[in-house]
Amino acid sequence: MVGYAFMGAAHSQGWRTAGRVFDLPLRPRLAAVAGRDGAAVRAAAAQHGWAAAETDWRALVARDDVQLVDICTPGDSHAEIAVAALDAGKHVLCEKPLANSVAEAEAMASAAERARARGQTAMVGFNYRRVPAIAYARRLIAEGRLGTLRHLRLAYLQDWLVDPDFPLTWRLRREHAGSGALGDLGAHIVDLAQHLAGEPVTGVSALAETFVRERPLPAGDPGRRGRVTVDDAALFTGRLASGALASFEATRMAAGRKNALRLEINGERGSLAFDMERLNELSFHDHTEPPASSGFRRILVTEPDHPYLDAWWPPGHGLGYEHTFVHQARDLLLAVAGGAPAAPSFADGLQVQRVLAAVEESAEKNAVYTPVPVPA
Amino acid sequence: MVGYAFMGAAHSQGWRTAGRVFDLPLRPRLAAVAGRDGAAVRAAAAQHGWAAAETDWRALVARDDVQLVDICTPGDSHAEIAVAALDAGKHVLCEKPLANSVAEAEAMASAAERARARGQTAMVGFNYRRVPAIAYARRLIAEGRLGTLRHLRLAYLQDWLVDPDFPLTWRLRREHAGSGALGDLGAHIVDLAQHLAGEPVTGVSALAETFVRERPLPAGDPGRRGRVTVDDAALFTGRLASGALASFEATRMAAGRKNALRLEINGERGSLAFDMERLNELSFHDHTEPPASSGFRRILVTEPDHPYLDAWWPPGHGLGYEHTFVHQARDLLLAVAGGAPAAPSFADGLQVQRVLAAVEESAEKNAVYTPVPVPA
Amino acid sequence: MVGYAFMGAAHSQGWRTAGRVFDLPLRPRLAAVAGRDGAAVRAAAAQHGWAAAETDWRALVARDDVQLVDICTPGDSHAEIAVAALDAGKHVLCEKPLANSVAEAEAMASAAERARARGQTAMVGFNYRRVPAIAYARRLIAEGRLGTLRHLRLAYLQDWLVDPDFPLTWRLRREHAGSGALGDLGAHIVDLAQHLAGEPVTGVSALAETFVRERPLPAGDPGRRGRVTVDDAALFTGRLASGALASFEATRMAAGRKNALRLEINGERGSLAFDMERLNELSFHDHTEPPASSGFRRILVTEPDHPYLDAWWPPGHGLGYEHTFVHQARDLLLAVAGGAPAAPSFADGLQVQRVLAAVEESAEKNAVYTPVPVPA
Amino acid sequence: MVGYAFMGAAHSQGWRTAGRVFDLPLRPRLAAVAGRDGAAVRAAAAQHGWAAAETDWRALVARDDVQLVDICTPGDSHAEIAVAALDAGKHVLCEKPLANSVAEAEAMASAAERARARGQTAMVGFNYRRVPAIAYARRLIAEGRLGTLRHLRLAYLQDWLVDPDFPLTWRLRREHAGSGALGDLGAHIVDLAQHLAGEPVTGVSALAETFVRERPLPAGDPGRRGRVTVDDAALFTGRLASGALASFEATRMAAGRKNALRLEINGERGSLAFDMERLNELSFHDHTEPPASSGFRRILVTEPDHPYLDAWWPPGHGLGYEHTFVHQARDLLLAVAGGAPAAPSFADGLQVQRVLAAVEESAEKNAVYTPVPVPA
Incomplete structure (x- = not known):
């Protein structure tokens, strides 16, 4: 490591x-x-x-x-x-x-x-991707439980930059981090959108902003401040290959939101919603049911037939953030042992990178809709 | 009437x-x-x-x-x-x-x-504007409880057009309705954004879509279908005069969302969240409190010192949708009796219209950022 | 009137x-x-x-x-x-x-x-009984969607007596009010338990308490205090005719709970939950569904085929507390017009009274299980 | 081990x-x-x-x-x-x-x-006790943030015995398990009540029930059933030394509740609520705040100054069930290293046992209020 x-x-x-x-x-x-x-x-x-x-x-x-x-x-x-x-x-x-x-x-x-x-x-x-609720969401979508997708709504909200005196760490310098909230948080929700929908983002329109332009240097002489060279927040809308509309928001300036990776997906046959601050739950609405008895059901994703759960605890005994890394290690070891390719592959990572680049380009060009090159 | x-x-x-x-x-x-x-x-x-x-x-x-x-x-x-x-x-x-x-x-x-x-x-x-929770939100913002605003996040989600056989009523024809989800739902959230922030939207970048392009005619010979001439959904991002970023989404295609007018506003000193499907509640996070004991508090907006509430029931005995019209009548009658101007004025309504027009223009021009004329 | x-x-x-x-x-x-x-x-x-x-x-x-x-x-x-x-x-x-x-x-x-x-x-x-969500809950139970009932869990929590200086109004004097939280709040949840289950409470075991024993007189010379002669809170457990276990709690001392009439009912085939502070919602779990995709669904009880709703607003446009009185007037007028008996009848009210009397008797006799006379 | x-x-x-x-x-x-x-x-x-x-x-x-x-x-x-x-x-x-x-x-x-x-x-x-939210609840109570306690409301709801064909494992036999839901689940909530309040339960009144009296034997010849010799559910009310009222419910028959260890505590100055199915959250109402801006706040118990959290992940990156065992190991090792007594001690465990015994005695004696011997 x-x-x-x-x-x-x-x-x-x-x-x-x-x-x-x-x-x-x-x-x-x-x-x-x-x-x-x-x-x-x-x-x-x-x-x-x-x-x-x-x-x-x-x-x-x-x-x-x-x-x-x-x-x-x-x-x-x-x-x-x-x-x-x-x-x-x-x-x-x-x-x-x-x-x-x-x-x-x-x-x-x-x-x-x-x-x-x-x-x-x-x-x-x-x-x-290895949060059980998200892995289960992927399964429901792949099985067609949502039908044709219409809307994807993703936000990743944190608040550790609200304080204007938070220091200028490497994550706030373009030369190290590449971008700010966009690469740190936006990359996750772009990957999840493409993974969950099973199709690429084909174009984006973006706004980005740096609200606090100077911050204290992380160490050294007190009182010195340096320039923030990455975005504090990035907002973008886009389309997926199937024509679904998507909205994305990545920010580290949402006071009170600690790790609110939220997603909501609406399809012709149903909808899903998730919030990483309640990572053991998935909300699912089945639109094919009679309206009077339908509604978003809160599924506790802790049953033995949920992804990864057969190895863990009885129903209702929730998992935490770090379990995603245990699952990641498991999946990678299974791929290595089987000589099989692993997902997300570097090609998947590259495709996310292309979306991020299009976001940056659009944000620089007055939000104009910017296509994302998609492999044939 | x-x-x-x-x-x-x-x-x-x-x-x-x-x-x-x-x-x-x-x-x-x-x-x-x-x-x-x-x-x-x-x-x-x-x-x-x-x-x-x-x-x-x-x-x-x-x-x-x-x-x-x-x-x-x-x-x-x-x-x-x-x-x-x-x-x-x-x-x-x-x-x-x-x-x-x-x-x-x-x-x-x-x-x-x-x-x-x-x-x-x-x-x-x-x-x-006359939902007590929203009126109270305006009061908190006006008092400075949120400080400088950074983010406004507004969505108005309904689902009555998910069914492709829902008929082609007047709301789906441009000549009568002007636009679709944009004018019907988007107008509300644009007004709320400007009202709550106390400042105008100065520019937007937009995508719009009509997912179901033909629908059955509302009456007459069965089987005949007509063309939908308005948007099913409109997504737009924008900026307010102070530099805050805003995102808007108006759709009638969000399966399972019945009247989900949701807003979340993040400022330097606090945040607010609201969902019309739980109209008696306002979530408020005070970012000036010690982190260990802070969090979004669910305020039941039913106390006598909340807006409009002194005339209604004891705490916890909630109001409904129609009460907004009782409050509207009250406020208008008070204005008439006092010879005073009423809010929202026609000038406010015009300013919303300008935003909607900029949204339509941006959506036609490849999402390019489109300024909204703002009165001096 | x-x-x-x-x-x-x-x-x-x-x-x-x-x-x-x-x-x-x-x-x-x-x-x-x-x-x-x-x-x-x-x-x-x-x-x-x-x-x-x-x-x-x-x-x-x-x-x-x-x-x-x-x-x-x-x-x-x-x-x-x-x-x-x-x-x-x-x-x-x-x-x-x-x-x-x-x-x-x-x-x-x-x-x-x-x-x-x-x-x-x-x-x-x-x-x-005329909250649409509760009327719909009754319908679901009557249709057998919960199967044999095992547990009823009802609480009615308010907090207006937490302040020890709240005055000694008529509701705090036995000669006028009969009892305290028991008759004011407990009567509602006893009626709901019997109504929803469709069967009587057959026995109870109870504790009652008056936490603040003296309070300021409501008017007259300041500083004078009088004795509170009713309960601040009553807790009781019981059984229904079918053998289901029930728990009840009525209190005006639950800081932060304004009108939290909560109920949860568990049956062999499903469960229901409701909170009057979110009166437009009913939570329903269908236990006959596959575990992986099941969970409590939040039904917005605002659809046209929900009780009373065909006369009101479109889905998602919620009702409030006072609508229960509109529905009560409607139901009574329909009964009067039809020459039909109305529910809840005075006999139903009497049966509630018998439960309240058994609660008081049990509370006086060291909580011993006290049967409730049930008509043949 | x-x-x-x-x-x-x-x-x-x-x-x-x-x-x-x-x-x-x-x-x-x-x-x-x-x-x-x-x-x-x-x-x-x-x-x-x-x-x-x-x-x-x-x-x-x-x-x-x-x-x-x-x-x-x-x-x-x-x-x-x-x-x-x-x-x-x-x-x-x-x-x-x-x-x-x-x-x-x-x-x-x-x-x-x-x-x-x-x-x-x-x-x-x-x-x-080592769920961070519960440890933090204990801290708030010990600091006096709730004032004099009035109500404790604890329930531990599971549903794995709803199925009448769930087999007769050791947990359903008195000779191995001692009791049923009472010892398995009730023991936890009795310990938490005494731990959080910082005082003992002094008496109880109880009902217990075995809804499904025979179950299939876990192995051996199919079709054979054996007698369940423990309770499926136990309900009890009680008092704490200070006079606070408490209600307890332990059941494995609450369809849809997987591991719902819920508690709510109301005091003169504030209230707390918790549900193990959302273990990273604590709801806290501060009753000393102005009513208009007060409400139950959802504290994400993931800040560095929350109990145990300085060693884990950044805010909002939640923990799971098993972390309680990591914390237990930590606390025990610190006690061993320091030569200090550890909590909960065997004396604490004995006091819980005395409450459970009083519950069983009360349940057998028609729910009569049964004192719990409390050490001087």
């Missing part, structure tokens, strides 16, 4: 737990973790249970006892590490967004394509 | 009840109702308690015992009736949207301006 | 509105209202639309232009007025609880039985 | 994870697991990460490399194992309910008292 901050801790919990809960053909061994600060990475290794620590990701990639490289670094290093690891014959899990540009993402998708021919697996870490 | 269908019934209930519940300087007398079908309008008069029936709205306007004309007809007749009534010295209440075009709305606003100089009152029927 | 305070205002709104909204064989005429204070009753008559005012209820009962007497006074006068009105050949609507004792209620039920033989109708004002 | 079924899996996850997430003075080593079936216990050891397997719990207690014994067996074996382990100098964690009788629980509390003098720690596994 490369990187050991928030994502590194979450991934570690995933790797440690997947084999204890699920019956898997492969049991992961936490071989080594890499980071630039030697003392810190050794402490992280001890804390999270990694057998060794490296201060250069290249050394990690070079290790014989490493078969899979899990990339948990900021977006600006994804491409280099992922391509090197794939070319070195490793399986790769890469955090989202796949990259900071379409060009990088294309290079990564090509590397993954080449590696796939050699039996390697590459996956991008859109972990929210 | 001109027209006696859904809106006519609701307005009648408002006129009958306002003076029984509120202490008013004027008590309304239900003098006459007008409609083209003589038998039907006489039955409506008897049902709803109007003393007389007319088959020509001009006759109603000409009556000496009529001081106030309440216009509940489709949008294509608003301008002609309202201008005639104002010019005849009557006070006027006109259903929303004010008109089917900016030009008509301008003529109406001019007539209202002239009439105001003569002591007449004109009001447009954006009744949702 | 006798009495014109809170209940009088609500009933007046019911009488004024029923004939405007529903198609009824009889249209009510608001003939006269009675109260002891001449000036006040005349003001109330003018406010609420009654043609005449009387200062003695006997005069009202004696009027030839009065065919129906609506009793909205405190419980200690119900028996005398109702029996006199019935014996004078009037139809009677009497507020709940029917009386302050079983003996009074028996006399009233006998008078109603005699009157029924003469074609008169008597109804007790358990208005919550 | 003794036992490796549902509770064993949950405890294992707790032991594996606590030291990875929290900074602890002791890091647990999973030495050995015991169970009667050799093959099964070896498989469980491999699955859950225990270094060794034993087929006799006595052998486990005798191991030198075991310092702490975690008892996850049915209630009928708790006393023997716990006393033996304590007498052998081990620290002990014992699943709830502490025992199947007051006598057993007294023996266990005595053994724990003796062991405590030798520096050993004993804890009973009322894991729900």
Whole structure:
């Protein structure tokens, strides 16, 4: 694993737990973790249970006892590490967004394509696909329970930038993060829209805004402020291949909303709604029922025949955020063991990147509707 | 009153009840109702308690015992009736949207301006402003409880057009309704955004769609279908004068949503959320409180010091949809009695019309950001 | 109508509105209202639309232009007025609880039985039966959608006595109110339990408490306090004839709960839940559905085929508390017109009274299980 | 660890994870697991990460490399194992309910008292105390945010016995489980009531019922049914030392409720509400605020200054059921390391047992109010 901050801790919990809960053909061994600060990475290794620590990701990639490289670094290093690891014959899990540009993402998708021919697996870490309620939503849509989709309504609302004195961390600098709320939060809801609908976004119209333009530097002399070079919020509308309308909102300025990844999908035969702040619940309306007794039902997605749930607790005993990483580890290990491609693939990650690029282009060009290149 | 269908019934209930519940300087007398079908309008008069029936709205306007004309007809007749009534010295209440075009709305606003100089009152029927929870939301914002606004998120979702065999009524024909979900539902949320924020929308970017392009004719030979000439759904983003970002969605294709007029507003100091399907509740988050004990509080807007509530029932004994019309009647009568202008004025209605026109223009021009003319 | 305070205002709104909204064989005429204070009753008559005012209820009962007497006074006068009105050949609507004792209620039920033989109708004002969601709940249970009932869980929570300085009004004195939360709130939930289940409560075990034993006198010299002679809260468990277990709680000491009449009913085939603070919604779980897609559905009880709704507004346009009185007036007028008995009858009210008496007896006797006499 | 079924899996996850997430003075080593079936216990050891397997719990207690014994067996074996382990100098964690009788629980509390003098720690596994929202509720009450308590309303509703063909497992046999819903679910809510209020239940009045009296035997010849010897549901009311009224309901017959451990507490200054099906949320009403802007606020208990949360994820990234076991392991290890007593102690578990015994006695004696012996 490369990187050991928030994502590194979450991934570690995933790797440690997947084999204890699920019956898997492969049991992961936490071989080594890499980071630039030697003392810190050794402490992280001890804390999270990694057998060794490296201060250069290249050394990690070079290790014989490493078969899979899990990339948990900021977006600006994804491409280099992922391509090197794939070319070195490793399986790769890469955090989202796949990259900071379409060009990088294309290079990564090509590397993954080449590696796939050699039996390697590459996956991008859109972990929210593995929330059981969302996985179940995908199943309902795939089974046709919603019919033709008309509307997708997705928002990812957080509030940690409301405070104008929140410091200027790497997530607020374009050179590291690529974009702001767009890449951090928007990437998730673009992936979910395409995944749930089973079809690509074909065009977007966007507005973006940076409300607080200067923030205190994270350390060093007090009182100094630096320029925020990414968006605080991005709003966009779009169309999917089938003609459904979609609206997206990504912001870190929604006071009181902590991790409100919300989605609502309306089809001809039914509707679904979900909020990550209540992640064990899915709301489902079956429009084919008699109107008098119909309504959005709150499904507790904790039954044994819900996705991932047969390995966990009895009904009603809910899961949490980190379980998405346990499920991600499980699914990736199953793919690796089976020599099968994993989803979301790097190609899926690239397609998300293309949507994000179109959003940025539209936002710069007065919101004009901007097509997204879609592979044939 | 001109027209006696859904809106006519609701307005009648408002006129009958306002003076029984509120202490008013004027008590309304239900003098006459007008409609083209003589038998039907006489039955409506008897049902709803109007003393007389007319088959020509001009006759109603000409009556000496009529001081106030309440216009509940489709949008294509608003301008002609309202201008005639104002010019005849009557006070006027006109259903929303004010008109089917900016030009008509301008003529109406001019007539209202002239009439105001003569002591007449004109009001447009954006009744949702009179939901107590929304009136209270306006009070909280005006008091600064939300601070600088960052985001407005408004949606008005219904589902009565999901069924492709729903007939082609006047609301689905441009010549009568002006537009579809946009004018019917979108007008409400544009008015609420501008009213709640206390500032105008200055530009929009829009997508619109008609999912079901042909529908059965409402009567006559079975099997014949006609062309739907209005939008089923309109999505738009925009900016307010202060720089806040706003998103709007109006649709009659959201399966399972019956009357989901939802709004959420995020400011630097707090946030508000509301859903018309739970009209007695307002969610309020105070962002200045300690994080550990803060959260969206569900305020039951039924306390005596909430707007309109001192005249109604004890706390917790909720009101319904029709009470907005009782409150509208009350507010209009107070304005008439005081010789004061009423809100929302025809000028407010015109400003909504300008936003709707910009939405239509943007939707035709590839979603390009389209400014809304704002009065100095 | 006798009495014109809170209940009088609500009933007046019911009488004024029923004939405007529903198609009824009889249209009510608001003939006269009675109260002891001449000036006040005349003001109330003018406010609420009654043609005449009387200062003695006997005069009202004696009027030839009065065919129906609506009793909205405190419980200690119900028996005398109702029996006199019935014996004078009037139809009677009497507020709940029917009386302050079983003996009074028996006399009233006998008078109603005699009157029924003469074609008169008597109804007790358990208005919550006419909340559309509750009427629909009754329909679902009667249709067998819940199967054999196992649990009824009812609570009626208010908070206006939390403040220890709330004054000692008539509702806090046994001689006027009979009991406290028990008769005021508990009577409603006992009636609903028996009505919804379609079977009587056969025994109870109860605790009661008066938390604040002295309160300021409502007027007169400041600082004087009087003794509260009724319960602040009553908790009881019980069984229904079928063996279902029930729990009841009535309190005016639940801080933050304004009018939380909540019920949940679990049967072998399904469950229902309702909260009066969200009166337009009914939660329904169908236990015969596949577990993965089942859950409590939130039915908006605003469809045309829901009880009472065909006369009101389109789906999603909710009703309020006072509509229960409009529906009560409608149902009573239909019964009167048809010469049919009305529900809830005085016999139903008597049966509630027997449960309340058993609760009081159990609470005095160390909670011992106390049977309720049930008619054969 | 003794036992490796549902509770064993949950405890294992707790032991594996606590030291990875929290900074602890002791890091647990999973030495050995015991169970009667050799093959099964070896498989469980491999699955859950225990270094060794034993087929006799006595052998486990005798191991030198075991310092702490975690008892996850049915209630009928708790006393023997716990006393033996304590007498052998081990620290002990014992699943709830502490025992199947007051006598057993007294023996266990005595053994724990003796062991405590030798520096050993004993804890009973009322894991729900470690749900962050509940721990935070306890903090708010201890700080006086609710003032004097008036009402506690607790219910624990599940539905796995609604199906009359659910088999007769050990949980449905008195000789193993002691009681039914009462000990399984009721024990949790009795502990929470006493823990949250900070005072004991002093008396109860109870009803209990077994709705389905015979069930299929879990294995063996099909068609054979056996007698259910425990309660399906128990309802009881009671009083706390301060005079607050409490109601309790434990059932496994509430169709559609999966793990609905619900509590609501009303005090003079505020109220709290919680539902385990939404375990990351606490509803809090502050009754000292102005009525117009007050209401139950939904606190997402995921902030760094909420209990246990500083070690987990950013705000809004919720936890799940199993985290209670991680927190339990953490708290127990901190107590062991500090030589401090742990809560809930065996004495706390004994006090719960006394309440359960009083409930059973009351249910047998016609619901008569039955005092609970409370230690001086």
